[in-house]
Amino acid sequence: MEISRRGFLSMSGAIGSGVALSTLGLDLTALKAHAAEVTKMDRLRTAKQTTTICCYCSVGCGLICSTDKLTGKIFNIEGDPDHPINEGSLCSKGAGLFGLTEANEHRLRKVHYRAPKSDKWEEKDWDWTLKRIARLVKDARDKDFITRNAKDQEVNRVETIGHLGTSNINNEECWLLSMSCRAMGLVYIDHQARV
Ligand code: SF4
Numbered sequence: 204m205e206i207s208r209r210g211f212l213s214m215s216g217a218i219g220s221g222v223a224l225s226t227l228g229l230d231l232t233a234l235k236a237h238a239a240e241v242t243k244m245d246r247l248r249t250a251k252q253t254t255t256i257c258c259y260c261s262v263g264c265g266l267i268c269s270t271d272k273l274t275g276k277i278f279n280i281e282g283d284p285d286h287p288i289n290e291g292s293l294c295s296k297g298a299g300l301f302g303l304t305e306a307n308e309h310r311l312r313k314v315h316y317r318a319p320k321s322d323k324w325e326e327k328d329w330d331w332t333l334k335r336i337a338r339l340v341k342d343a344r345d346k347d348f349i350t351r352n353a354k355d356q357e358v359n360r361v362e363t364i365g366h367l368g369t370s371n372i373n374n375e376e377c378w379l380l381s382m383s384c385r386a387m388g389l390v391y392i393d394h395q396a397r398v
Pocket residue numbers: 257258259260261262263264289292293294295296297298
């Protein structure tokens with residue numbers, strides 16, 4: 204028998220209620236955990252569901268975002284079982300997407316910098332950070348730029364700077380970054396979505 208996603212959620216909720224009643228007084232920890240799941244199921248059933256695509260790589264897995272109708276806030280992101288590519292499954296990057304939303308109060312919002320040989324992280328603003336990056340890039344290019352290789356071929360490259368791109372940017376931004384890196388002579392350019 205084929206069962207739809209919505210049917211599965213309804214059935215799970217009904218089974219959950221029965222199990223909760225039968226275990227009263229026996230194992231409250233498990234009961235509470237189960238109750239939380241049932242509450243989540245209820246929220247999922249009444250939520251506004253929006254489908255979208257994971258932004259992280261070219262696989263293009265389908266997602267379902269659940270938004271609470273009362274608060275208008277997103278409270279769950281999961282793989283879309285009806286999507287032909289991923290059929291509900293997600294890799295760890297896609298599965299962690301909810302952690303990037305405002306619901307995660309611990310997500311990184313500021314630059315964290317650790318000075319050489321220090322064991323402490325400091326918060327920095329972007330003005331300071333961009334000047335620091337520009338200074339280090341300029342110093343490395345001035346010191347390490349290679350114009351010709353061992354065979355006396357013209358190469359114009361710098362091998363002491365690497366660039367790792369984020370998977371949160373789009374094709375056009377990737378193109379711009381790649382071109383900028385190559386224009387500066389970088390050869391070690393990679394992208395997080397490939398990792
Ligand atoms: S990053 Fe993972 S979840 Fe996202 S599209 Fe690629 S394989 Fe799918």
